Structure formats: C-alpha cells, structure tokens
Amino acid sequence: MVSVGSADRYLPDTVQQAVKILVVGAFGVGKTTLVGSVSEIAPLRTEEVMTEASVGVDDLAGMSTKTTTTVAMDFGRITLNSWLVLYLFGTPGQRRFWDLWDGLAEGALGVLVTVDTRRLEDSFDVLEQLELRGLPFAVAVNQFPDSEEYGVEELRTALDLLPETPVVMCDARERAASVDALISLVEYVSNVGTVRVRETAS
Amino acid sequence: MSEPDGEYAASALRPYVITKGRSRPSRNTIGVETLLIAVDPPRDVPVSATREERALVRMCERLLSLVEAAAHLELPVSLVKVLASDLVDSGHLSARSGVPQAVLPDSQLLQEVLDGLRRLR
Numbered sequence: 001m002v003s004v005g006s007a008d009r010y011l012p013d014t015v016q017q018a019v020k021i022l023v024v025g026a027f028g029v030g031k032t033t034l035v036g037s038v039s040e041i042a043p044l045r046t047e048e049v050m051t052e053a054s055v056g057v058d059d060l061a062g063m064s065t066k067t068t069t070t071v072a073m074d075f076g077r078i079t080l081n082s083w084l085v086l087y088l089f090g091t092p093g094q095r096r097f098w099d100l101w102d103g104l105a106e107g108a109l110g111v112l113v114t115v116d117t118r119r120l121e122d123s124f125d126v127l128e129q130l131e132l133r134g135l136p137f138a139v140a141v142n143q144f145p146d147s148e149e150y151g152v153e154e155l156r157t158a159l160d161l162l163p164e165t166p167v168v169m170c171d172a173r174e175r176a177a178s179v180d181a182l183i184s185l186v187e188y189v190s191n192v193g194t195v196r197v198r199e200t201a202s
Numbered sequence: 203m204s205e206p207d208g209e210y211a212a213s214a215l216r217p218y219v220i221t222k223g224r225s226r227p228s229r230n231t232i233g234v235e236t237l238l239i240a241v242d243p244p245r246d247v248p249v250s251a252t253r254e255e256r257a258l259v260r261m262c263e264r265l266l267s268l269v270e271a272a273a274h275l276e277l278p279v280s281l282v283k284v285l286a287s288d289l290v291d292s293g294h295l296s297a298r299s300g301v302p303q304a305v306l307p308d309s310q311l312l313q314e315v316l317d318g319l320r321r322l323r
Binding site for chain 2 (some may be wrong): 009010011012013015016017018019020038044045046047048049075077078080081084085086087089101102103104106107109175176179180182183186187189190193
C-alpha cells in the first residue's frame, strides 16, 4: 500500500527511545488543538470500544441499557533529537476513558491538563484523579476569544492547586505557546524529581 | 429489565477473534509508545498468521511506535499490543524502549526532553 506522504510517517532509524506526555482535559477544551499545534505529523486518532452501563454517559444520557461506546484518542509526535522521540496523547479527562488505553499513563513524564476558564468545574474530576495517582501535572489555561480574563493566582485558588503546580496561559492554536506549556511541565517534573531525590537521601 | 444475549457490536467482538480470545499481551513491557521495527533481514510470517499480523509486520518495515501502527491500520491499540507482543516473541518484530520500570524518569532524560523542546521555540 503506497499512499502520498506515507514515507514521512516513519521515524529515523537512529531513534532509540520514546517518551510520552498526556494532554488531558474535559471535552472541547482544546486538547487536540494543542497536540496538533506542536506535532510534526498530522495528529492521528485511535479508538477503543468501551462497554458499560450508559447511565449518565456523555451523549447517551437517558438510556439505561448496557451499551458500547467508541472513545477516540488523538495523538501527535515530536522527534526531539536523533535518538529521542516524544509522543503527546490527548485523552478525555475522566479516568474511565484513559484506563481504556491500558498502561497509557504508565511511564509518562507528566500530564498537561488543559482547562477552559468558561467551564472550570469540568476540570475538577481530572485534577482529583491526577492527585490520587500521584502523577506530576501542569495546568495549561486555554484562552478562548470569549473567555473572561482571570489572573493565574485567581485560577490557582479556583482550581485548588498547590502553590508549586505550574499554571500557564496558553493559546493552544499557537505552536510557541503550546511548546512553552510543555516546557513548563517538564521543568516542573525535573524539579519534583530533584526534591524527591533529596528527600530520599536525607 | 432483560436484554437479549449475544447482542454485541461486531466491532467489540472482532478483536478477540483476531487475538484468539486473548485480551492481554504475552509481555507487559509493550506500551503504546513502544517502538517497533521488523527484523532485518525480514522473516517470513507463518502461513497460519492472520491478515492483521501480516499487516502489522508490513507496517513496521521501518521504525514506528505501536500506537501509530495501530492508528494507520485502523485497529484498536489493545489488539495491536497482543499481536505485537506475539510477533516480538516469534522473532518477527523487534521492540525498542518498552515501558520503563523506574517510577521517575532520570534527570538526564528530562534534560534531553527540555533541550529538544526549547529548540522548537
């Protein structure tokens, strides 16, 4: 099967290691936009089938039979250097969704939580799950044109974040802004690591 | 409330037919980001290999992550994990960078990630 551009899908043979960052958030907060703005490949989509009782499930509310739902995950890729590649997985925030991709969070460098200031409450569930799992995360506030403007500290309080959790304002459509959000996350993860090592050493 | 048995969506059932009823890969070091490549020189897949196994080996003629292979083949990641795991065991595919055992990534790796991201700005 030869299709246009299929030669570009492959990684250089010198790449030895892959790392990943999860981009999570409620529906419609700009996860896919953020992944797409930094990815070197057109974002790809993969789907899993979820079977569960559909009470209260998105799009199926009101039905109470057992059902299957197809859940999609979009992802992108950044080749960082000749031997290292970074994958970005954009997944819905609810735990029952990211557990569909068994082991998705395992070994992840960290999690970037995308937040829409018009619907802050949608992020509470995501943030709680991350705290429970002990995954390091940073918050990227996606600024929509009609969003009200909030200060970082105001948002930190509203989301009940720890003082050290990075909060960055980010227009997910802008590559530079999205890259900066990823940098904030990785810098934070580096610092968390240093602190933990010190704690263990003492 | 009663519902007729056997009313499963075809798309939910089919993966388990392809994997001969298994939902778990034979090795737990295969992750979504595991890099796969067909062994060189290529080994013929057995005649009993499924269409999906053949397609996966073909897709991995050059280096690609498991999740990309799954997306290009339009197969669920959970299924491709099982297939890839078998094909690594049988010596048709080789896997690079499986799921790391360490809880925290080491600081040198994080520095390389940071350097790579900063070059994108």
